[in-house]
Amino acid sequence: MKKFLNNPENFVDEMLEGIYLAHPEVTNVANDLRCFVRTEPVKGKVGLVTGGGSGHLPLFLGYVGDNMLDGAGVGGVFQSPSSEQILEVTKYVDQGAGVLYLYGNYSGDLINFDMAGELADFDGIKTATVVGCDDVASSVVGEEHKRRGVAGIFFLYKAAGAAAAQMKSLDEVARIAEKASVRTRTIGVALSPCIVPEIGKPSFNIGEDEMEIGMGIHGENGITRKKMAAADDVVDEMMALILAEQSYETESDVAVLINGLGATPLEELYVIYRRTAQVLKQAGANIRHVFIGEFATSMEMAGASISVLKLDDELEPLIAAGANTPFFKHIKF
Amino acid sequence: MKKFLNNPENFVDEMLEGIYLAHPEVTNVANDLRCFVRTEPVKGKVGLVTGGGSGHLPLFLGYVGDNMLDGAGVGGVFQSPSSEQILEVTKYVDQGAGVLYLYGNYSGDLINFDMAGELADFDGIKTATVVGCDDVASSVVGEEHKRRGVAGIFFLYKAAGAAAAQMKSLDEVARIAEKASVRTRTIGVALSPCIVPEIGKPSFNIGEDEMEIGMGIHGENGITRKKMAAADDVVDEMMALILAEQSYETESDVAVLINGLGATPLEELYVIYRRTAQVLKQAGANIRHVFIGEFATSMEMAGASISVLKLDDELEPLIAAGANTPFFKHIKF
């Protein structure tokens, strides 16, 4: 296994030690490296807590910072954090205005966040929950609540983070996060598997000349596996799945996220964006904000995803707002 | 070949089209997509121009923006831009205060930048040149001028960019860039090759269980090829090469850059940083600034590099200064 690691069991904790050494603006609580929080919580603000498995940097902890999130429960690679870790983060992050849990729609995470919320309730902390379920490949229309949460959760963080920074109430922040969730669609394509350090070898294979459209960020089944095609054709096929669920007739402003899964060069993400922009314009969309890079990865998986958020007058300025975390910086123009 | 591209011949131009579509703050001149400049040059400021082959994003063009560079000649993948492209960029970027050429120490680039400088001179534009030659693996001490320029050039951009933004003269900006160059050392390690689109297959191989310490960003020979080892041991071996050329006795402040070559997950870069910080502290260094991520890649090569810049009172605030380009944002605290 060609990876920079020592004992695979220590991978996540050593990564966290590196992060804390590099970025004094984040720290951990409860004597547990995996209880990740901003060093300086903002008094009176609704706390935003996320969490999930490791192996997806900058997701999840990477969005903890100014105008974004306040804490994250850090799980093992592709494993949920424990309810206790989430609870500890919740307690530190709560500044009297309650805490919003904002994470991806996976069984393990749902169960542990719900449990943490119940325990927080015993401690008199009010919590609310919004889950990202943006992956159009993972359930049909009508069953959106069963969909996996993937890169599009970035838009939920961005919108909810900016709303919370404006000192909106827990209900308001939750409503905005939910609105961003309902309006976000993502479709991904994977070209290669990735390696979980403790397993040491790829947990599935994709043929030398194959791609899988719709594959999940842990290698979950996608929609079709087929021969690798020209970038424009791949984008067209992906965008068709998004366009089937979004129309830009009455509201045309959108934000777009082109996300690399890990090994795919940035150059290729721009080739993908070029076509995505053409397709969106053709469909009548007006691209107001663009984010291109690695936002939600699967270790060294090769592949990419496209997320589109349909903006409205409330969401647009929240997506435009500045943000500053150790892993994501956005400067408002 | 598993890549997101259409006709390989159009790869660079389509990537550029994607970049221009996404980022209105940059544009091209001379009707040539590869003549890359800031849309709004700063009146009276020394112009900073870089350039080099494509396939290294965010290097080179990614550093064109506020408090960084003003233009870049964009070559084919791993190919120099032409002297004419550099000249066109130079003409647009010059605001009467002259232009500094700042690029990596490779034959093709040297030849084309020198030629462009000569042509610019005919047009009455004053130019100066500083090259990055930070790769300790590529020549022995005493022959530093023969070394390849790799990720450490980021520090030259950062320092010279901030100095130019303070409206310093061409001589001053060149002096500062040169100082940053002399004080920067980089050592890399590669775990896998990469694919140039027009070639379509890896141009060299690294065995399943091997790494090459000191390999260049185009696959140039390194120092040793050996069995992959634990991350801490790899870092120790790499840092020994830097420590052999830097001491932190009289001046201890440093800036560190942990750079991913493309396919290596961010998680692993933090495992590398953890050990790098331990080694540097042990050696008496005081880490003032840390940059971790992808700053100079080789398409989808797996691997990483460590760069260390020895700061002084002049360089420190320049590295600390804010910067804002489409690919790199730094917020001064």
Added chain:
Amino acid sequence: MDNITKTNLPILFERFSEVFAEQKDALIALDSKVGDSDLGLTMAKGFAAATAAVSALEDASVETQLKTAGVAIARAAPSTMGTLMATGFMRGSAAVKDCEMLGTVQLADFWVAFRDGVAQRGRVQVGDKTVVDVLHPIAETMIKQAESGAALTEALHIAYASASEALEATKDLVAQHGKAAAFQEKTRGIQDAGSTVAVILIKAMADFVSEL
């Protein structure tokens, strides 16, 4: 005696620890088919932690002991089944609040709350091929046994029998939740791993009460 008292409980948890230690490799093997192979590990860890936490208590009530076990499992085993078992014990403990001892009636309440807690937390229904497919017949059987006034030993053994049957029936189902859901049709024919844990629990409880 046909009751579980607060003095018995620490010993019952020791028994749980023992059986999960014994079944560790078997559960790992089961979870490896359409999961991530951690179930044996997390159950062994979780119940060892529960046992340690319960035995560290001094003269605690039935409710406190069950709740403490739940909290300990949650902490030690943050996997899906770890948190679900933790939820089950915590909800079960609340259902037997103030009970001095657990007979058929009280354990019927306990298992109903356990099942409901897990189903609610997991957002699953009977037939989704999860642990709830075994918890459900356990709870329903216990209610019936309580209504008919059965003794605890008998009631638990009947519950165990219905659980075993339900476990066998999970083979015919297709997983809808958790990591297994990604394998879809491939899960047919395979016995659900989490359901196996529930059978282990009810069997250990029945055996324990038989020996009281």
Added chain:
Amino acid sequence: MDNITKTNLPILFERFSEVFAEQKDALIALDSKVGDSDLGLTMAKGFAAATAAVSALEDASVETQLKTAGVAIARAAPSTMGTLMATGFMRGSAAVKDCEMLGTVQLADFWVAFRDGVAQRGRVQVGDKTVVDVLHPIAETMIKQAESGAALTEALHIAYASASEALEATKDLVAQHGKAAAFQEKTRGIQDAGSTVAVILIKAMADFVSEL
């Protein structure tokens, strides 16, 4: 006639284009051994562009034609050798400023300036296994021939002979510059690709003058 005039020059460049088109695949093959296989392509492109640019001029001086060729090559072939050849023609053109025609003396000046320009731009020395290893004997031979008053045809053929010899000698050298440098010892035994281009140039020039 034993001179190249401004009327001849466009035809000379056509000849250059033809030979580089012919030699394209051979140069690609050579550059593929320890390089990136582009040399045949870039030289064919560069000289085709030079020819087009030169023939588009109207009644231009020798100097202007040579300079125009250089600029055209730079634009069309931004590779190492492209820019170096461009530099050579531009520097050479400056060396024959105001000359009405090119005889042995003028072409000696031209090749000296060509060599010096390439060596300076490339920051190389003789023996570094680059095109300069062939440009150097060409320049030196032309100087000697000019001193001894040789006619142009004869001078160029002697220069071509010395160039061929020097090309053969590049096999014994180890590359110090450009992409080949990374191959180090592996470059020994292989004829330098850029040097081959210089031989092609001087041969084409000698042949052209013979036929005048």
